[in-house]
Amino acid sequence: MELFTKLFGGLLVLVYHCFDRIVIHGYLSGLSRPEQVVYFFRQVVGKAVVDKELLRQRTNDYQSWVEAFARNHHTPIEWAEKGVRKEDYVLRWLRAMERTQNFGVYFILRSMEQGPTFRCTVPKYPTKDPNHRILAPNRSRFTHYYFYIRDERLGPIVMRVASFFPFQSTYYLNGHSFIEQELNRSGIGFRKHDNAFLAVDDPDALQAAADRLSHVLIRERLDYWTLLLGPKFSAKERKQINLRRFYAISQIEYCRNFIFKRHFPIHKIFERSCELGLWHLSVDKISEIFGLRITKMLKGKLHATLEKLDHGHHILRAYCKHAFIKQYEKFSLFLRNEICSNNLADFGLKKGLEHLAEVRERFLGITERFAGFQARCLNAHVDFPLLQRLALPINVGSAKYPGIKIHDTRMIRLMQVLLHAGTTAAGWRAQQLHDAVVASFGLSTKRYGLAQLRYDLRKMRGHGLLERDGTRYAYRLTDKGVKVALLFVLFHQRLYGPLANSLFHHRPNPEFQPDSRLEAALHKADTSIRNVIQLLEAA
Structure with a gap:
């Protein structure tokens, strides 16, 4: 992170990190298992038979309460339309509440979705207890209620409540909404x-507000809205059984935002980060960024990819198990590094809400290492004296190694394959490397044999660009080798190739030039490019 700030500090206005999207499940701990439900209805409520009608009565009572709440508070309640994003549909009601500076529920949506519930059946054979019923966990499709709330501390949040027993709830929060409320409160x-x-007028106050989002505050606000909008239990029922909800983190995102002074460098930095990231984000680098060891027992994804969403924004992603870290630019306004986890057990963390501080500390380190990795890739400037030294033969002990020329096609091909180390976590063996080079460039074994490959590997190892994996005859690029390989490959792709194409490409005949200012400008540009090529040839 220090290197990233050092490289681009003159272009940055603001850098801050915070939680972004947080999805939390709320479970009724005392009613999550079938035996607990039977105890609740028989011993607390006083019902001898726990059947479908009893569970349906609880559902009907809650649905009637929601309808009455919406009617009494003049809150719109509708069925969610298929194919329409819920947040976009209710946005105008949120804007109206923000203009009046009010807080509370501003919209309720009904939706038919899958959720956990219980299935009650009569035993196939008679039992000693005539009231005995088989109660088993089940997933079915039923009505869920989405309460859209504007909270005075957390800002806009969404609370989804299942209308079937055991009334599991889900909460959707955003760290940026909380920061906005904190800054407004502080003026x-x-x-x-x-x-x-x-x-922002005070960047330190912005970061301090982001750090104030704690599990204590979140639990306090979720308990308040759950008591107000959730299913109703009597004082007697609450006294005799634990009806306090257990909050577990289902999905969480932590982001680091880079705000630049101008729009121009954002796209350029992101473009180069994607290009270099796809070359260099191998499995060993990804595991180093996430702080995890690569073992044979590792499950899930472990690779990097460049994705393009429907709205046209490219996203560089690096997957690790059930988590991923991504980088993207948005509206040419800011650059964001963001980590998202769908299973905190991948990082050895517990999913309880009380462990939110540990999640922040772990994810903060991951985003710092990712920014540092990108800074090292973007800082791959190699001075020309180094190229001159690489071109000269060197002596290592009694062995003499020839130089490496920047125009050597064999070395360019080998470096290009070595940079794609995503499928070889333990390094490349000579035979694997030879097969990859031959297959990638359509060469024959006579044109590029295994002995020639070993000769090239010795040259690279002699110049310190390659290292062995312990005592195994498997090779990987060193840090110096990565920078040199990136320079060689990008030089051929971005400079040498286009210049060579310009030498042999068809040039327009100036004798048949139309009498227009645009055509004159194009011929002038073509002449300038030709002069640059001639100067490069003379040099």
Whole structure:
């Protein structure tokens, strides 16, 4: 992270990190298992038979209460339309509540979704207890209620409540909404666009507000809204059984945002980060960023990819188990590194809400290592004296190794394959490397044999660009080798190739030039490019 700030500090206005999207499940611990449900209805409620009608009565009571709540508070309640994003549909009601500076429920949506419940059946054979019923966990499709809330501390949140027993609830929060409320309470000016802060009067106050989001505050607000909008239990029932909800983190995102002074460098930095990341984000680098060891027991994904969503934004992702870290630019306004986890057990963390501080500390380190990795890739500037030294033969002990020329096609091909180390966590063996080079470039074994490959590997190892994996005859690039390989490959792809193409490409005949200012400008540009090529040839 220090290297990233050192490289681009003059272009940055603001850097801050915070939680982004948080999805929390709320479970009724005292009613999550069938035996607990039977105890609740028989011993607490006083019902001898726990059957479908009894469970249906609880569902009907809650659904009637929701309808009455919406009617009494003049809150719109509708069925969610298929194919329509819920947050976009209710946005105008949120804007109206923000203009009036009110807090509370501003919309309720009904939705038919899958959820956990219980199935009650009569035993196939008679039992000693005539009231005995078989109660088993089950997933079925039933009505869920989405309560859209504007909270005075957390900002806009969404609470989804299942209408079937045991009434599991899900909460959707956003760390940026909490920061916005904190800055408004402190009277600090800021400019926020979409889901990022682009300017703020006091950057330290912004980061301090982000750090104040704690599990204690979240639990307090979730308990309040669950008591107000959740299923109703009497004081007697609450006294005799534990009806306090256990909050577990289902999905969580932590982001580091880079706000630049101008729009131009954002796209350039992101473009080069994607290009170099796809070359160099191998499995060993990904595991180093996530702080995990690669073993044979590792399950899930472990690779990097470049994705393009429907709205046209490219996203660089690096997957590790059930988590991923991504980088993207948005509206040419900011650059964001964001880690998302769907299973905190991948990091050895517990999913209880009380462990939120440990999640922040772990994810903060991951985003720092990812930013540091990108800074090292973007800082791959190699001075020309190094190229001159590489071109000269060197002596290592009694062995003499020839130089490496930047125009050596064999070395370019070998470096290009070595940079794609995503499928070889333990390094490349000579035979594997030879097969990859031959298959990638369509060569024959006579044109590029295994002995020639070993000769090239010795040259690279002699110049310190390659190292062995312990005592095994498997090879991987060193840090110096990665920088040199990137320079060689990108030089041929971005400079040498286009220049060579310009030498042999068809040039327009100036004798048939139309009498127009645009055509004159194009011929002038072509002449300038030709002069640059001639100067490079002379040099």
